[in-house]
Every structure is written in structure tokens, then in C-alpha cells.
Amino acid sequence: MTYRLFEAKDHASIYQRYRFTPPDELKNIILQYLDKKKGRPHVLAVDLGCGTGQNSRLMSPHFQEVVGIDISEHQLEEARAVPGYPNITYRKGTAEELPFPDASVDLLTAASAAHWFHQSRFLAEAGRVLKPLGCMALLGFSDHDTTLRYQDCGERLRHIYDEVKQVLLPYTSSQVAVADGKLEELYSAIPFPDKERVEGIKVNSSISVRNLVGFIESFSMFQAYKKKDPQSAEDLLLSTQKRFLEEMGVTSPDTEIEQELDYFCVLASKPQ
Template sequence: MTESLFQRGSQYQQFRPTYPPSLFQWLAKQSAGHSLALDLGCGSGQASRGLEPWFRQVLGADISHQQLLAAPSSQCHYLVSLAHHLPLADKSLDLITVAQAYHWFDQAAFQAEAERTLRPGGVLALISYGVCEVAGLEGMIRDFHDGPLAPWWPAERAQVVAGYPDADMPWPALPYPGDTITLNWSATDMLGYLDTWSALVQATRAGECPLDDFAPTLRQAWGKAPRTVHWPLRVRAWRKQ
């Protein structure tokens, strides 16, 4: 079990899209202080490392030790922790980021923990990206997402695809100017990314292999040349008063 979870973390590190530097620059500008940032639900640390240039210390926290083991060496410090029970002092954080993970949390309990651990002027940011589009193959990935994989998505998936529209905090909201994640990928890159989707993890555990049926169709349509892939990047953010 441990080996398979570590391999999953390695796949996340290899195939999940990285966030643009402009996102972290914007987050730093919103925060009153720059001493300590926490990336919560950090997985293998993609967002954690993006915060390093902007904060004196960055912590990455996740419930999965195996995911953390897959994080490459960096200046970040990682810890295993529940989102609603952080081993951190009151008013110790300048920023909390949650990238693609908020839908897994006990959200009311986490919001109380954010209230406790953020300093006045500190920022909470929920980061998400929706279903990607591939140049020249528009709709193909979404059709797979919404079709063969539909029975395997957890109910919480709808929150992250929509950008957490129902999330709220009793603090002033910070409007994000908007951005996209853009990468040039091969069909192999895309298939590696799709294999990290939680729906495919669940289907595989049940003995189903939807990606095996989809892969030849995708490879044929994709061709040998790289294609441009876009994800809409969304941020819900608030500054604690």
C-alpha cells in the first residue's frame, strides 16, 4: 500500500500542471506580512515551492505522508497534518494557500482554524483549475471527464471544477485578475496527467480501466507533435481583518 501511494505522489509531481509565477507574486502582494506561509493539502509541493521566493519560510502540510515523500528537495519544510487541526500557534501565518484540495476538507472546521492561525492582514487563498482544453481537440478531455468517468467522480469534484463558488469567509474578498495555466504537452504527458485523476484511481480499484479504452483514441487524435493545453486558473481569496 505504501509503495502505491508513493508512486501516486510521484505521478502528481511529474504530471500535474505547475502554477504560473504571477499567481505567487499576486498572493505575496495581497499579504501584509511575508514571514511564514502555509500551503495546505500540498501533495508533493507544487504550490509550496512557488511561494519560496516571496516568504521567508514556507510550510507544506498534507494528510498523506507518502505524498510528501514525493516532494523534491527544496527550502520548504513539510509536515503531516489535518487541515482542521494544525500544529501551529495562534496568529502565526501570513498566508494560507489551498490548491486543488479544499473540497476534501471539513470546511467549517478548517475555516475556524484559518481564523485562529492567520495574523491580521493575513490572506487565505483557495486555488483551483478547471477541466483543461487542448488546442485543436477542444472538448475531448471534457467529454472523457463528463462521460466515461462521471460515475467515478466523488460528489466533491463539482466544487473544484466550478472554482469553489460557495466558499466564503467573513473578511474582505480579494478579486483575482484571472490567469491560465498553459503548457505544451505530448499525448504521453496528457495520459500521465489523466492517470492522476481521482476518478481513475477509484475506477482502477473497482477493476475498471476507462483510460485503457480512451488512450488509443487520444493518441491518434493528438498526433506526434506537442499541443498547447490550457487550464482556467481560479482563486478565491480573503484578507483577515
């Protein structure tokens, strides 16, 4: 089964605006792993489930060529509209059937995406296209462990965030739990003996109330809710923003909250 929860045009533009670029700490971990296992040159990186291209752009300075692959044409259109990355090509396709010859890819990445793939078909395809000693890096963050801070009301803000997720629970795909579980099962299923899981990469940043609400809007479960009941979904966003601002005692949605995300990465290297 292919999950098609990111297809709508307006969902893609929300993605472009509100999704996070993976942190440099994680990028460095991935590149150091690739250097240690396979070494240079870094010729081709393929970013699977690239969405609007945040992770593809992060990889672009480090490879001769980056190809972003996604099943959603609207996501790819948004990615292609970002100027200044001449070595990136975006192609429509699936992680389970990759348009590359055997043993041709140095690095396969998937940022907040591998939980949507068909596990065994994706792993077989990764084994086929990776060069000997080539690597895969499946990264993401577990939203269970996101911390919010603003003066003394961080826990109450997190409580509001959890209540929103509770409203969206009936619209939440079981695959989201796979990501929150840091890809445990997928990690176990990787057939390469050389693999590791890096966890607890805590990344702090500021996010405005407006953008935090935008991030909620980007959730696949929010979009499923909106499809079923557009008015209630719109009301949920408005009331959530209002509740955040009231709790913080401010009026501007540009007010920044400190956010700590808990990133992880599954790393594996194909045998020689």
C-alpha cells in the same frame, strides 16, 4: 469527514510527475494581495493539501519559511525527495487542525485542495492561525473550461477528454464539482469582510499526449476506478492515448498539444 483519496504510494508518484505547478501570474496576484493587505516581512507561508509540493516550492523564494501540510504520508515523501528547498518543511496533518500557534501565519495557501477540506472547521482554523491582516489564497483551475488545441482537431480532442470524464463519473466525488464551481460556497462562507475572488486567469502551455494521459491518471476518480477494476482502468488510459494520437494523425506520444487552463483564486484577509 476526511477524504482520503490520495493515499496510495503509486498515486503519489503519479502526482509528482504529472500535476501542474500553479502559474507565475497567479503567484504574483497572491503575493501582491499579501503585500497590499499585510505588507512585509513575509515570514511564514503554510501550504495546505500540499500534495507533492508544487505550490510549496513556488512560494519558497518569497518567504523565510514554508510549511507544507498534507494528510497523505506518501504525497509528503515525494515532496521531501525534491532537493534544493531548505526553507520548506513538510508535515503530516489536516487543514482542520493546524500545528501552529494563534496569529502566527502570514499566508495560508491551498492549491487544488480546499474543496477537500471540511469547510467550517477549516475556516475556523484559518481564522485562528493567521496573523492580523494575514491572508488566505485558495487557488485552482476549473477543468470544465480547459481548452485543447492541435491544428484543427482541438474540439475533437476535448470531446475525447470529456468522454473519459464521463466513464469516470460514477467514481467522481461530489467535492470535485466544488472545485469546478470555483469554490463558490466556500468563498461565501469566509467570515472575513475583506475577500475577493479572481477568475478567468487563462494560462497557456504545451503538454505532451503522454503527460495529458498521465494527468488523467492522477485524477482521484481514475484512481477510484483503478481500485475497482484495474484492467479496465489500464485499458482506458491506453485507448485514450491511442484515440488522441489517431485524431492528431501522429504516432509519437511526445507530440505536444496546446492547453489553456482557466485558473481562479479566492483571496481573503483576516481583520486587524
